Amino acid sequence: MEVFASFQGEGLYAGEPQVFVRLRGCPLRCPWCDTPGSWHVQPDAEARISAAATRRVPTRATPFQVACWVAEVEQGAPRTISVTGGEPLMWPEFIRGLSSMVGSRRLHLETAGAHPRSLARVIDAVDHTSLDLKLPAEMGEVQELPGPGFEPSPRDAAEWRAARRACLELVAGRDACAKLIVAAGREHGAYEELLADLARLAPRLPLFLQPVTPVGPVGAAPLELVRALAEDALDLGLRVRVLPQMHRVLGVP
Numbered sequence: 001m002e003v004f005a006s007f008q009g010e011g012l013y014a015g016e017p018q019v020f021v022r023l024r025g026c027p028l029r030c031p032w033c034d035t036p037g038s039w040h041v042q043p044d045a046e047a048r049i050s051a052a053a054t055r056r057v058p059t060r061a062t063p064f065q066v067a068c069w070v071a072e073v074e075q076g077a078p079r080t081i082s083v084t085g086g087e088p089l090m091w092p093e094f095i096r097g098l099s100s101m102v103g104s105r106r107l108h109l110e111t112a113g114a115h116p117r118s119l120a121r122v123i124d125a126v127d128h129t130s131l132d133l134k135l136p137a138e139m140g141e142v143q144e145l146p147g148p149g150f151e152p153s154p155r156d157a158a159e160w161r162a163a164r165r166a167c168l169e170l171v172a173g174r175d176a177c178a179k180l181i182v183a184a185g186r187e188h189g190a191y192e193e194l195l196a197d198l199a200r201l202a203p204r205l206p207l208f209l210q211p212v213t214p215v216g217p218v219g220a221a222p223l224e225l226v227r228a229l230a231e232d233a234l235d236l237g238l239r240v241r242v243l244p245q246m247h248r249v250l251g252v253p
């Protein structure tokens with residue numbers, strides 16, 4: 001969908017200058033999603049390459065082509081590449097291909113943590129994984145991408161639980177972090193199972209509580225809720241930090 005240079009706004013590497021490779025396609029429907037334009041894969045869509053002059057190119061590209069665009073937009077020393085979306089785990093073979101094309105650059109993955117089989121395909125090909133923890137009750141209806149070969153997405157609480165636990169087991173002990181988006185209208189007890197899973201399966205994983213950037217009907221998280229969640233996480237022995245989206249603060253993409 002796009003290749004551009006900016007500052008990482010979330011998680012363990014917030015503030016780091018990175019190149020972002022945003023892949024089209026996401027079957028999930030998070031209510032706070034700020035990139036709904038990434039949900040669909042239209043063969044005739046174009047990708048935006050934000051180099052010295054922004055230009056548009058056909059959206060289908062090989063890992064080699066994307067690696068060339070990365071070198072074009074970073075305009076200087078090689079940067080870490082953040083593969084984001086959409087849900088990048090729709091394209092595990094592309095991610096593996098890209099990892100072999102980027103030289104000494106680090107490859108970071110940002111994922112919803114809903115597709116453990118695909119995560120297992122790429123976990124050794126990436127240098128860092130940022131895993132969103134989703135509250136099943138607030139996820140909208142899954143809209144699977146058309147076509148064969150995509151790993152099915154979780155559709156109910158039990159499937160979300162299984163996917164979350166499998167993903168946490170995959171990233172435990174690696175260079176990784178977990179993010180929990182916190183929005184208005186939630187009770188802090190609703191997060192109990194997520195935090196317990198994290199404490200049990202990946203207790204050393206840094207946890208970022210990310211107060212939602214209000215979008216559409218999704219309102220800002222009350223500070224009391226953020227405080228309560230931070231206390232819960234501390235009580236479980238988790239390494240918790242509170243961090244709003246820094247790229248929004250800076251006003252950059």
Ligand code: SF4
Nearest residue numbers: 026028029030033086
């Ligand atoms: S997983 Fe990401 S791209 Fe997909 S709906 Fe959620 S926030 Fe949007």
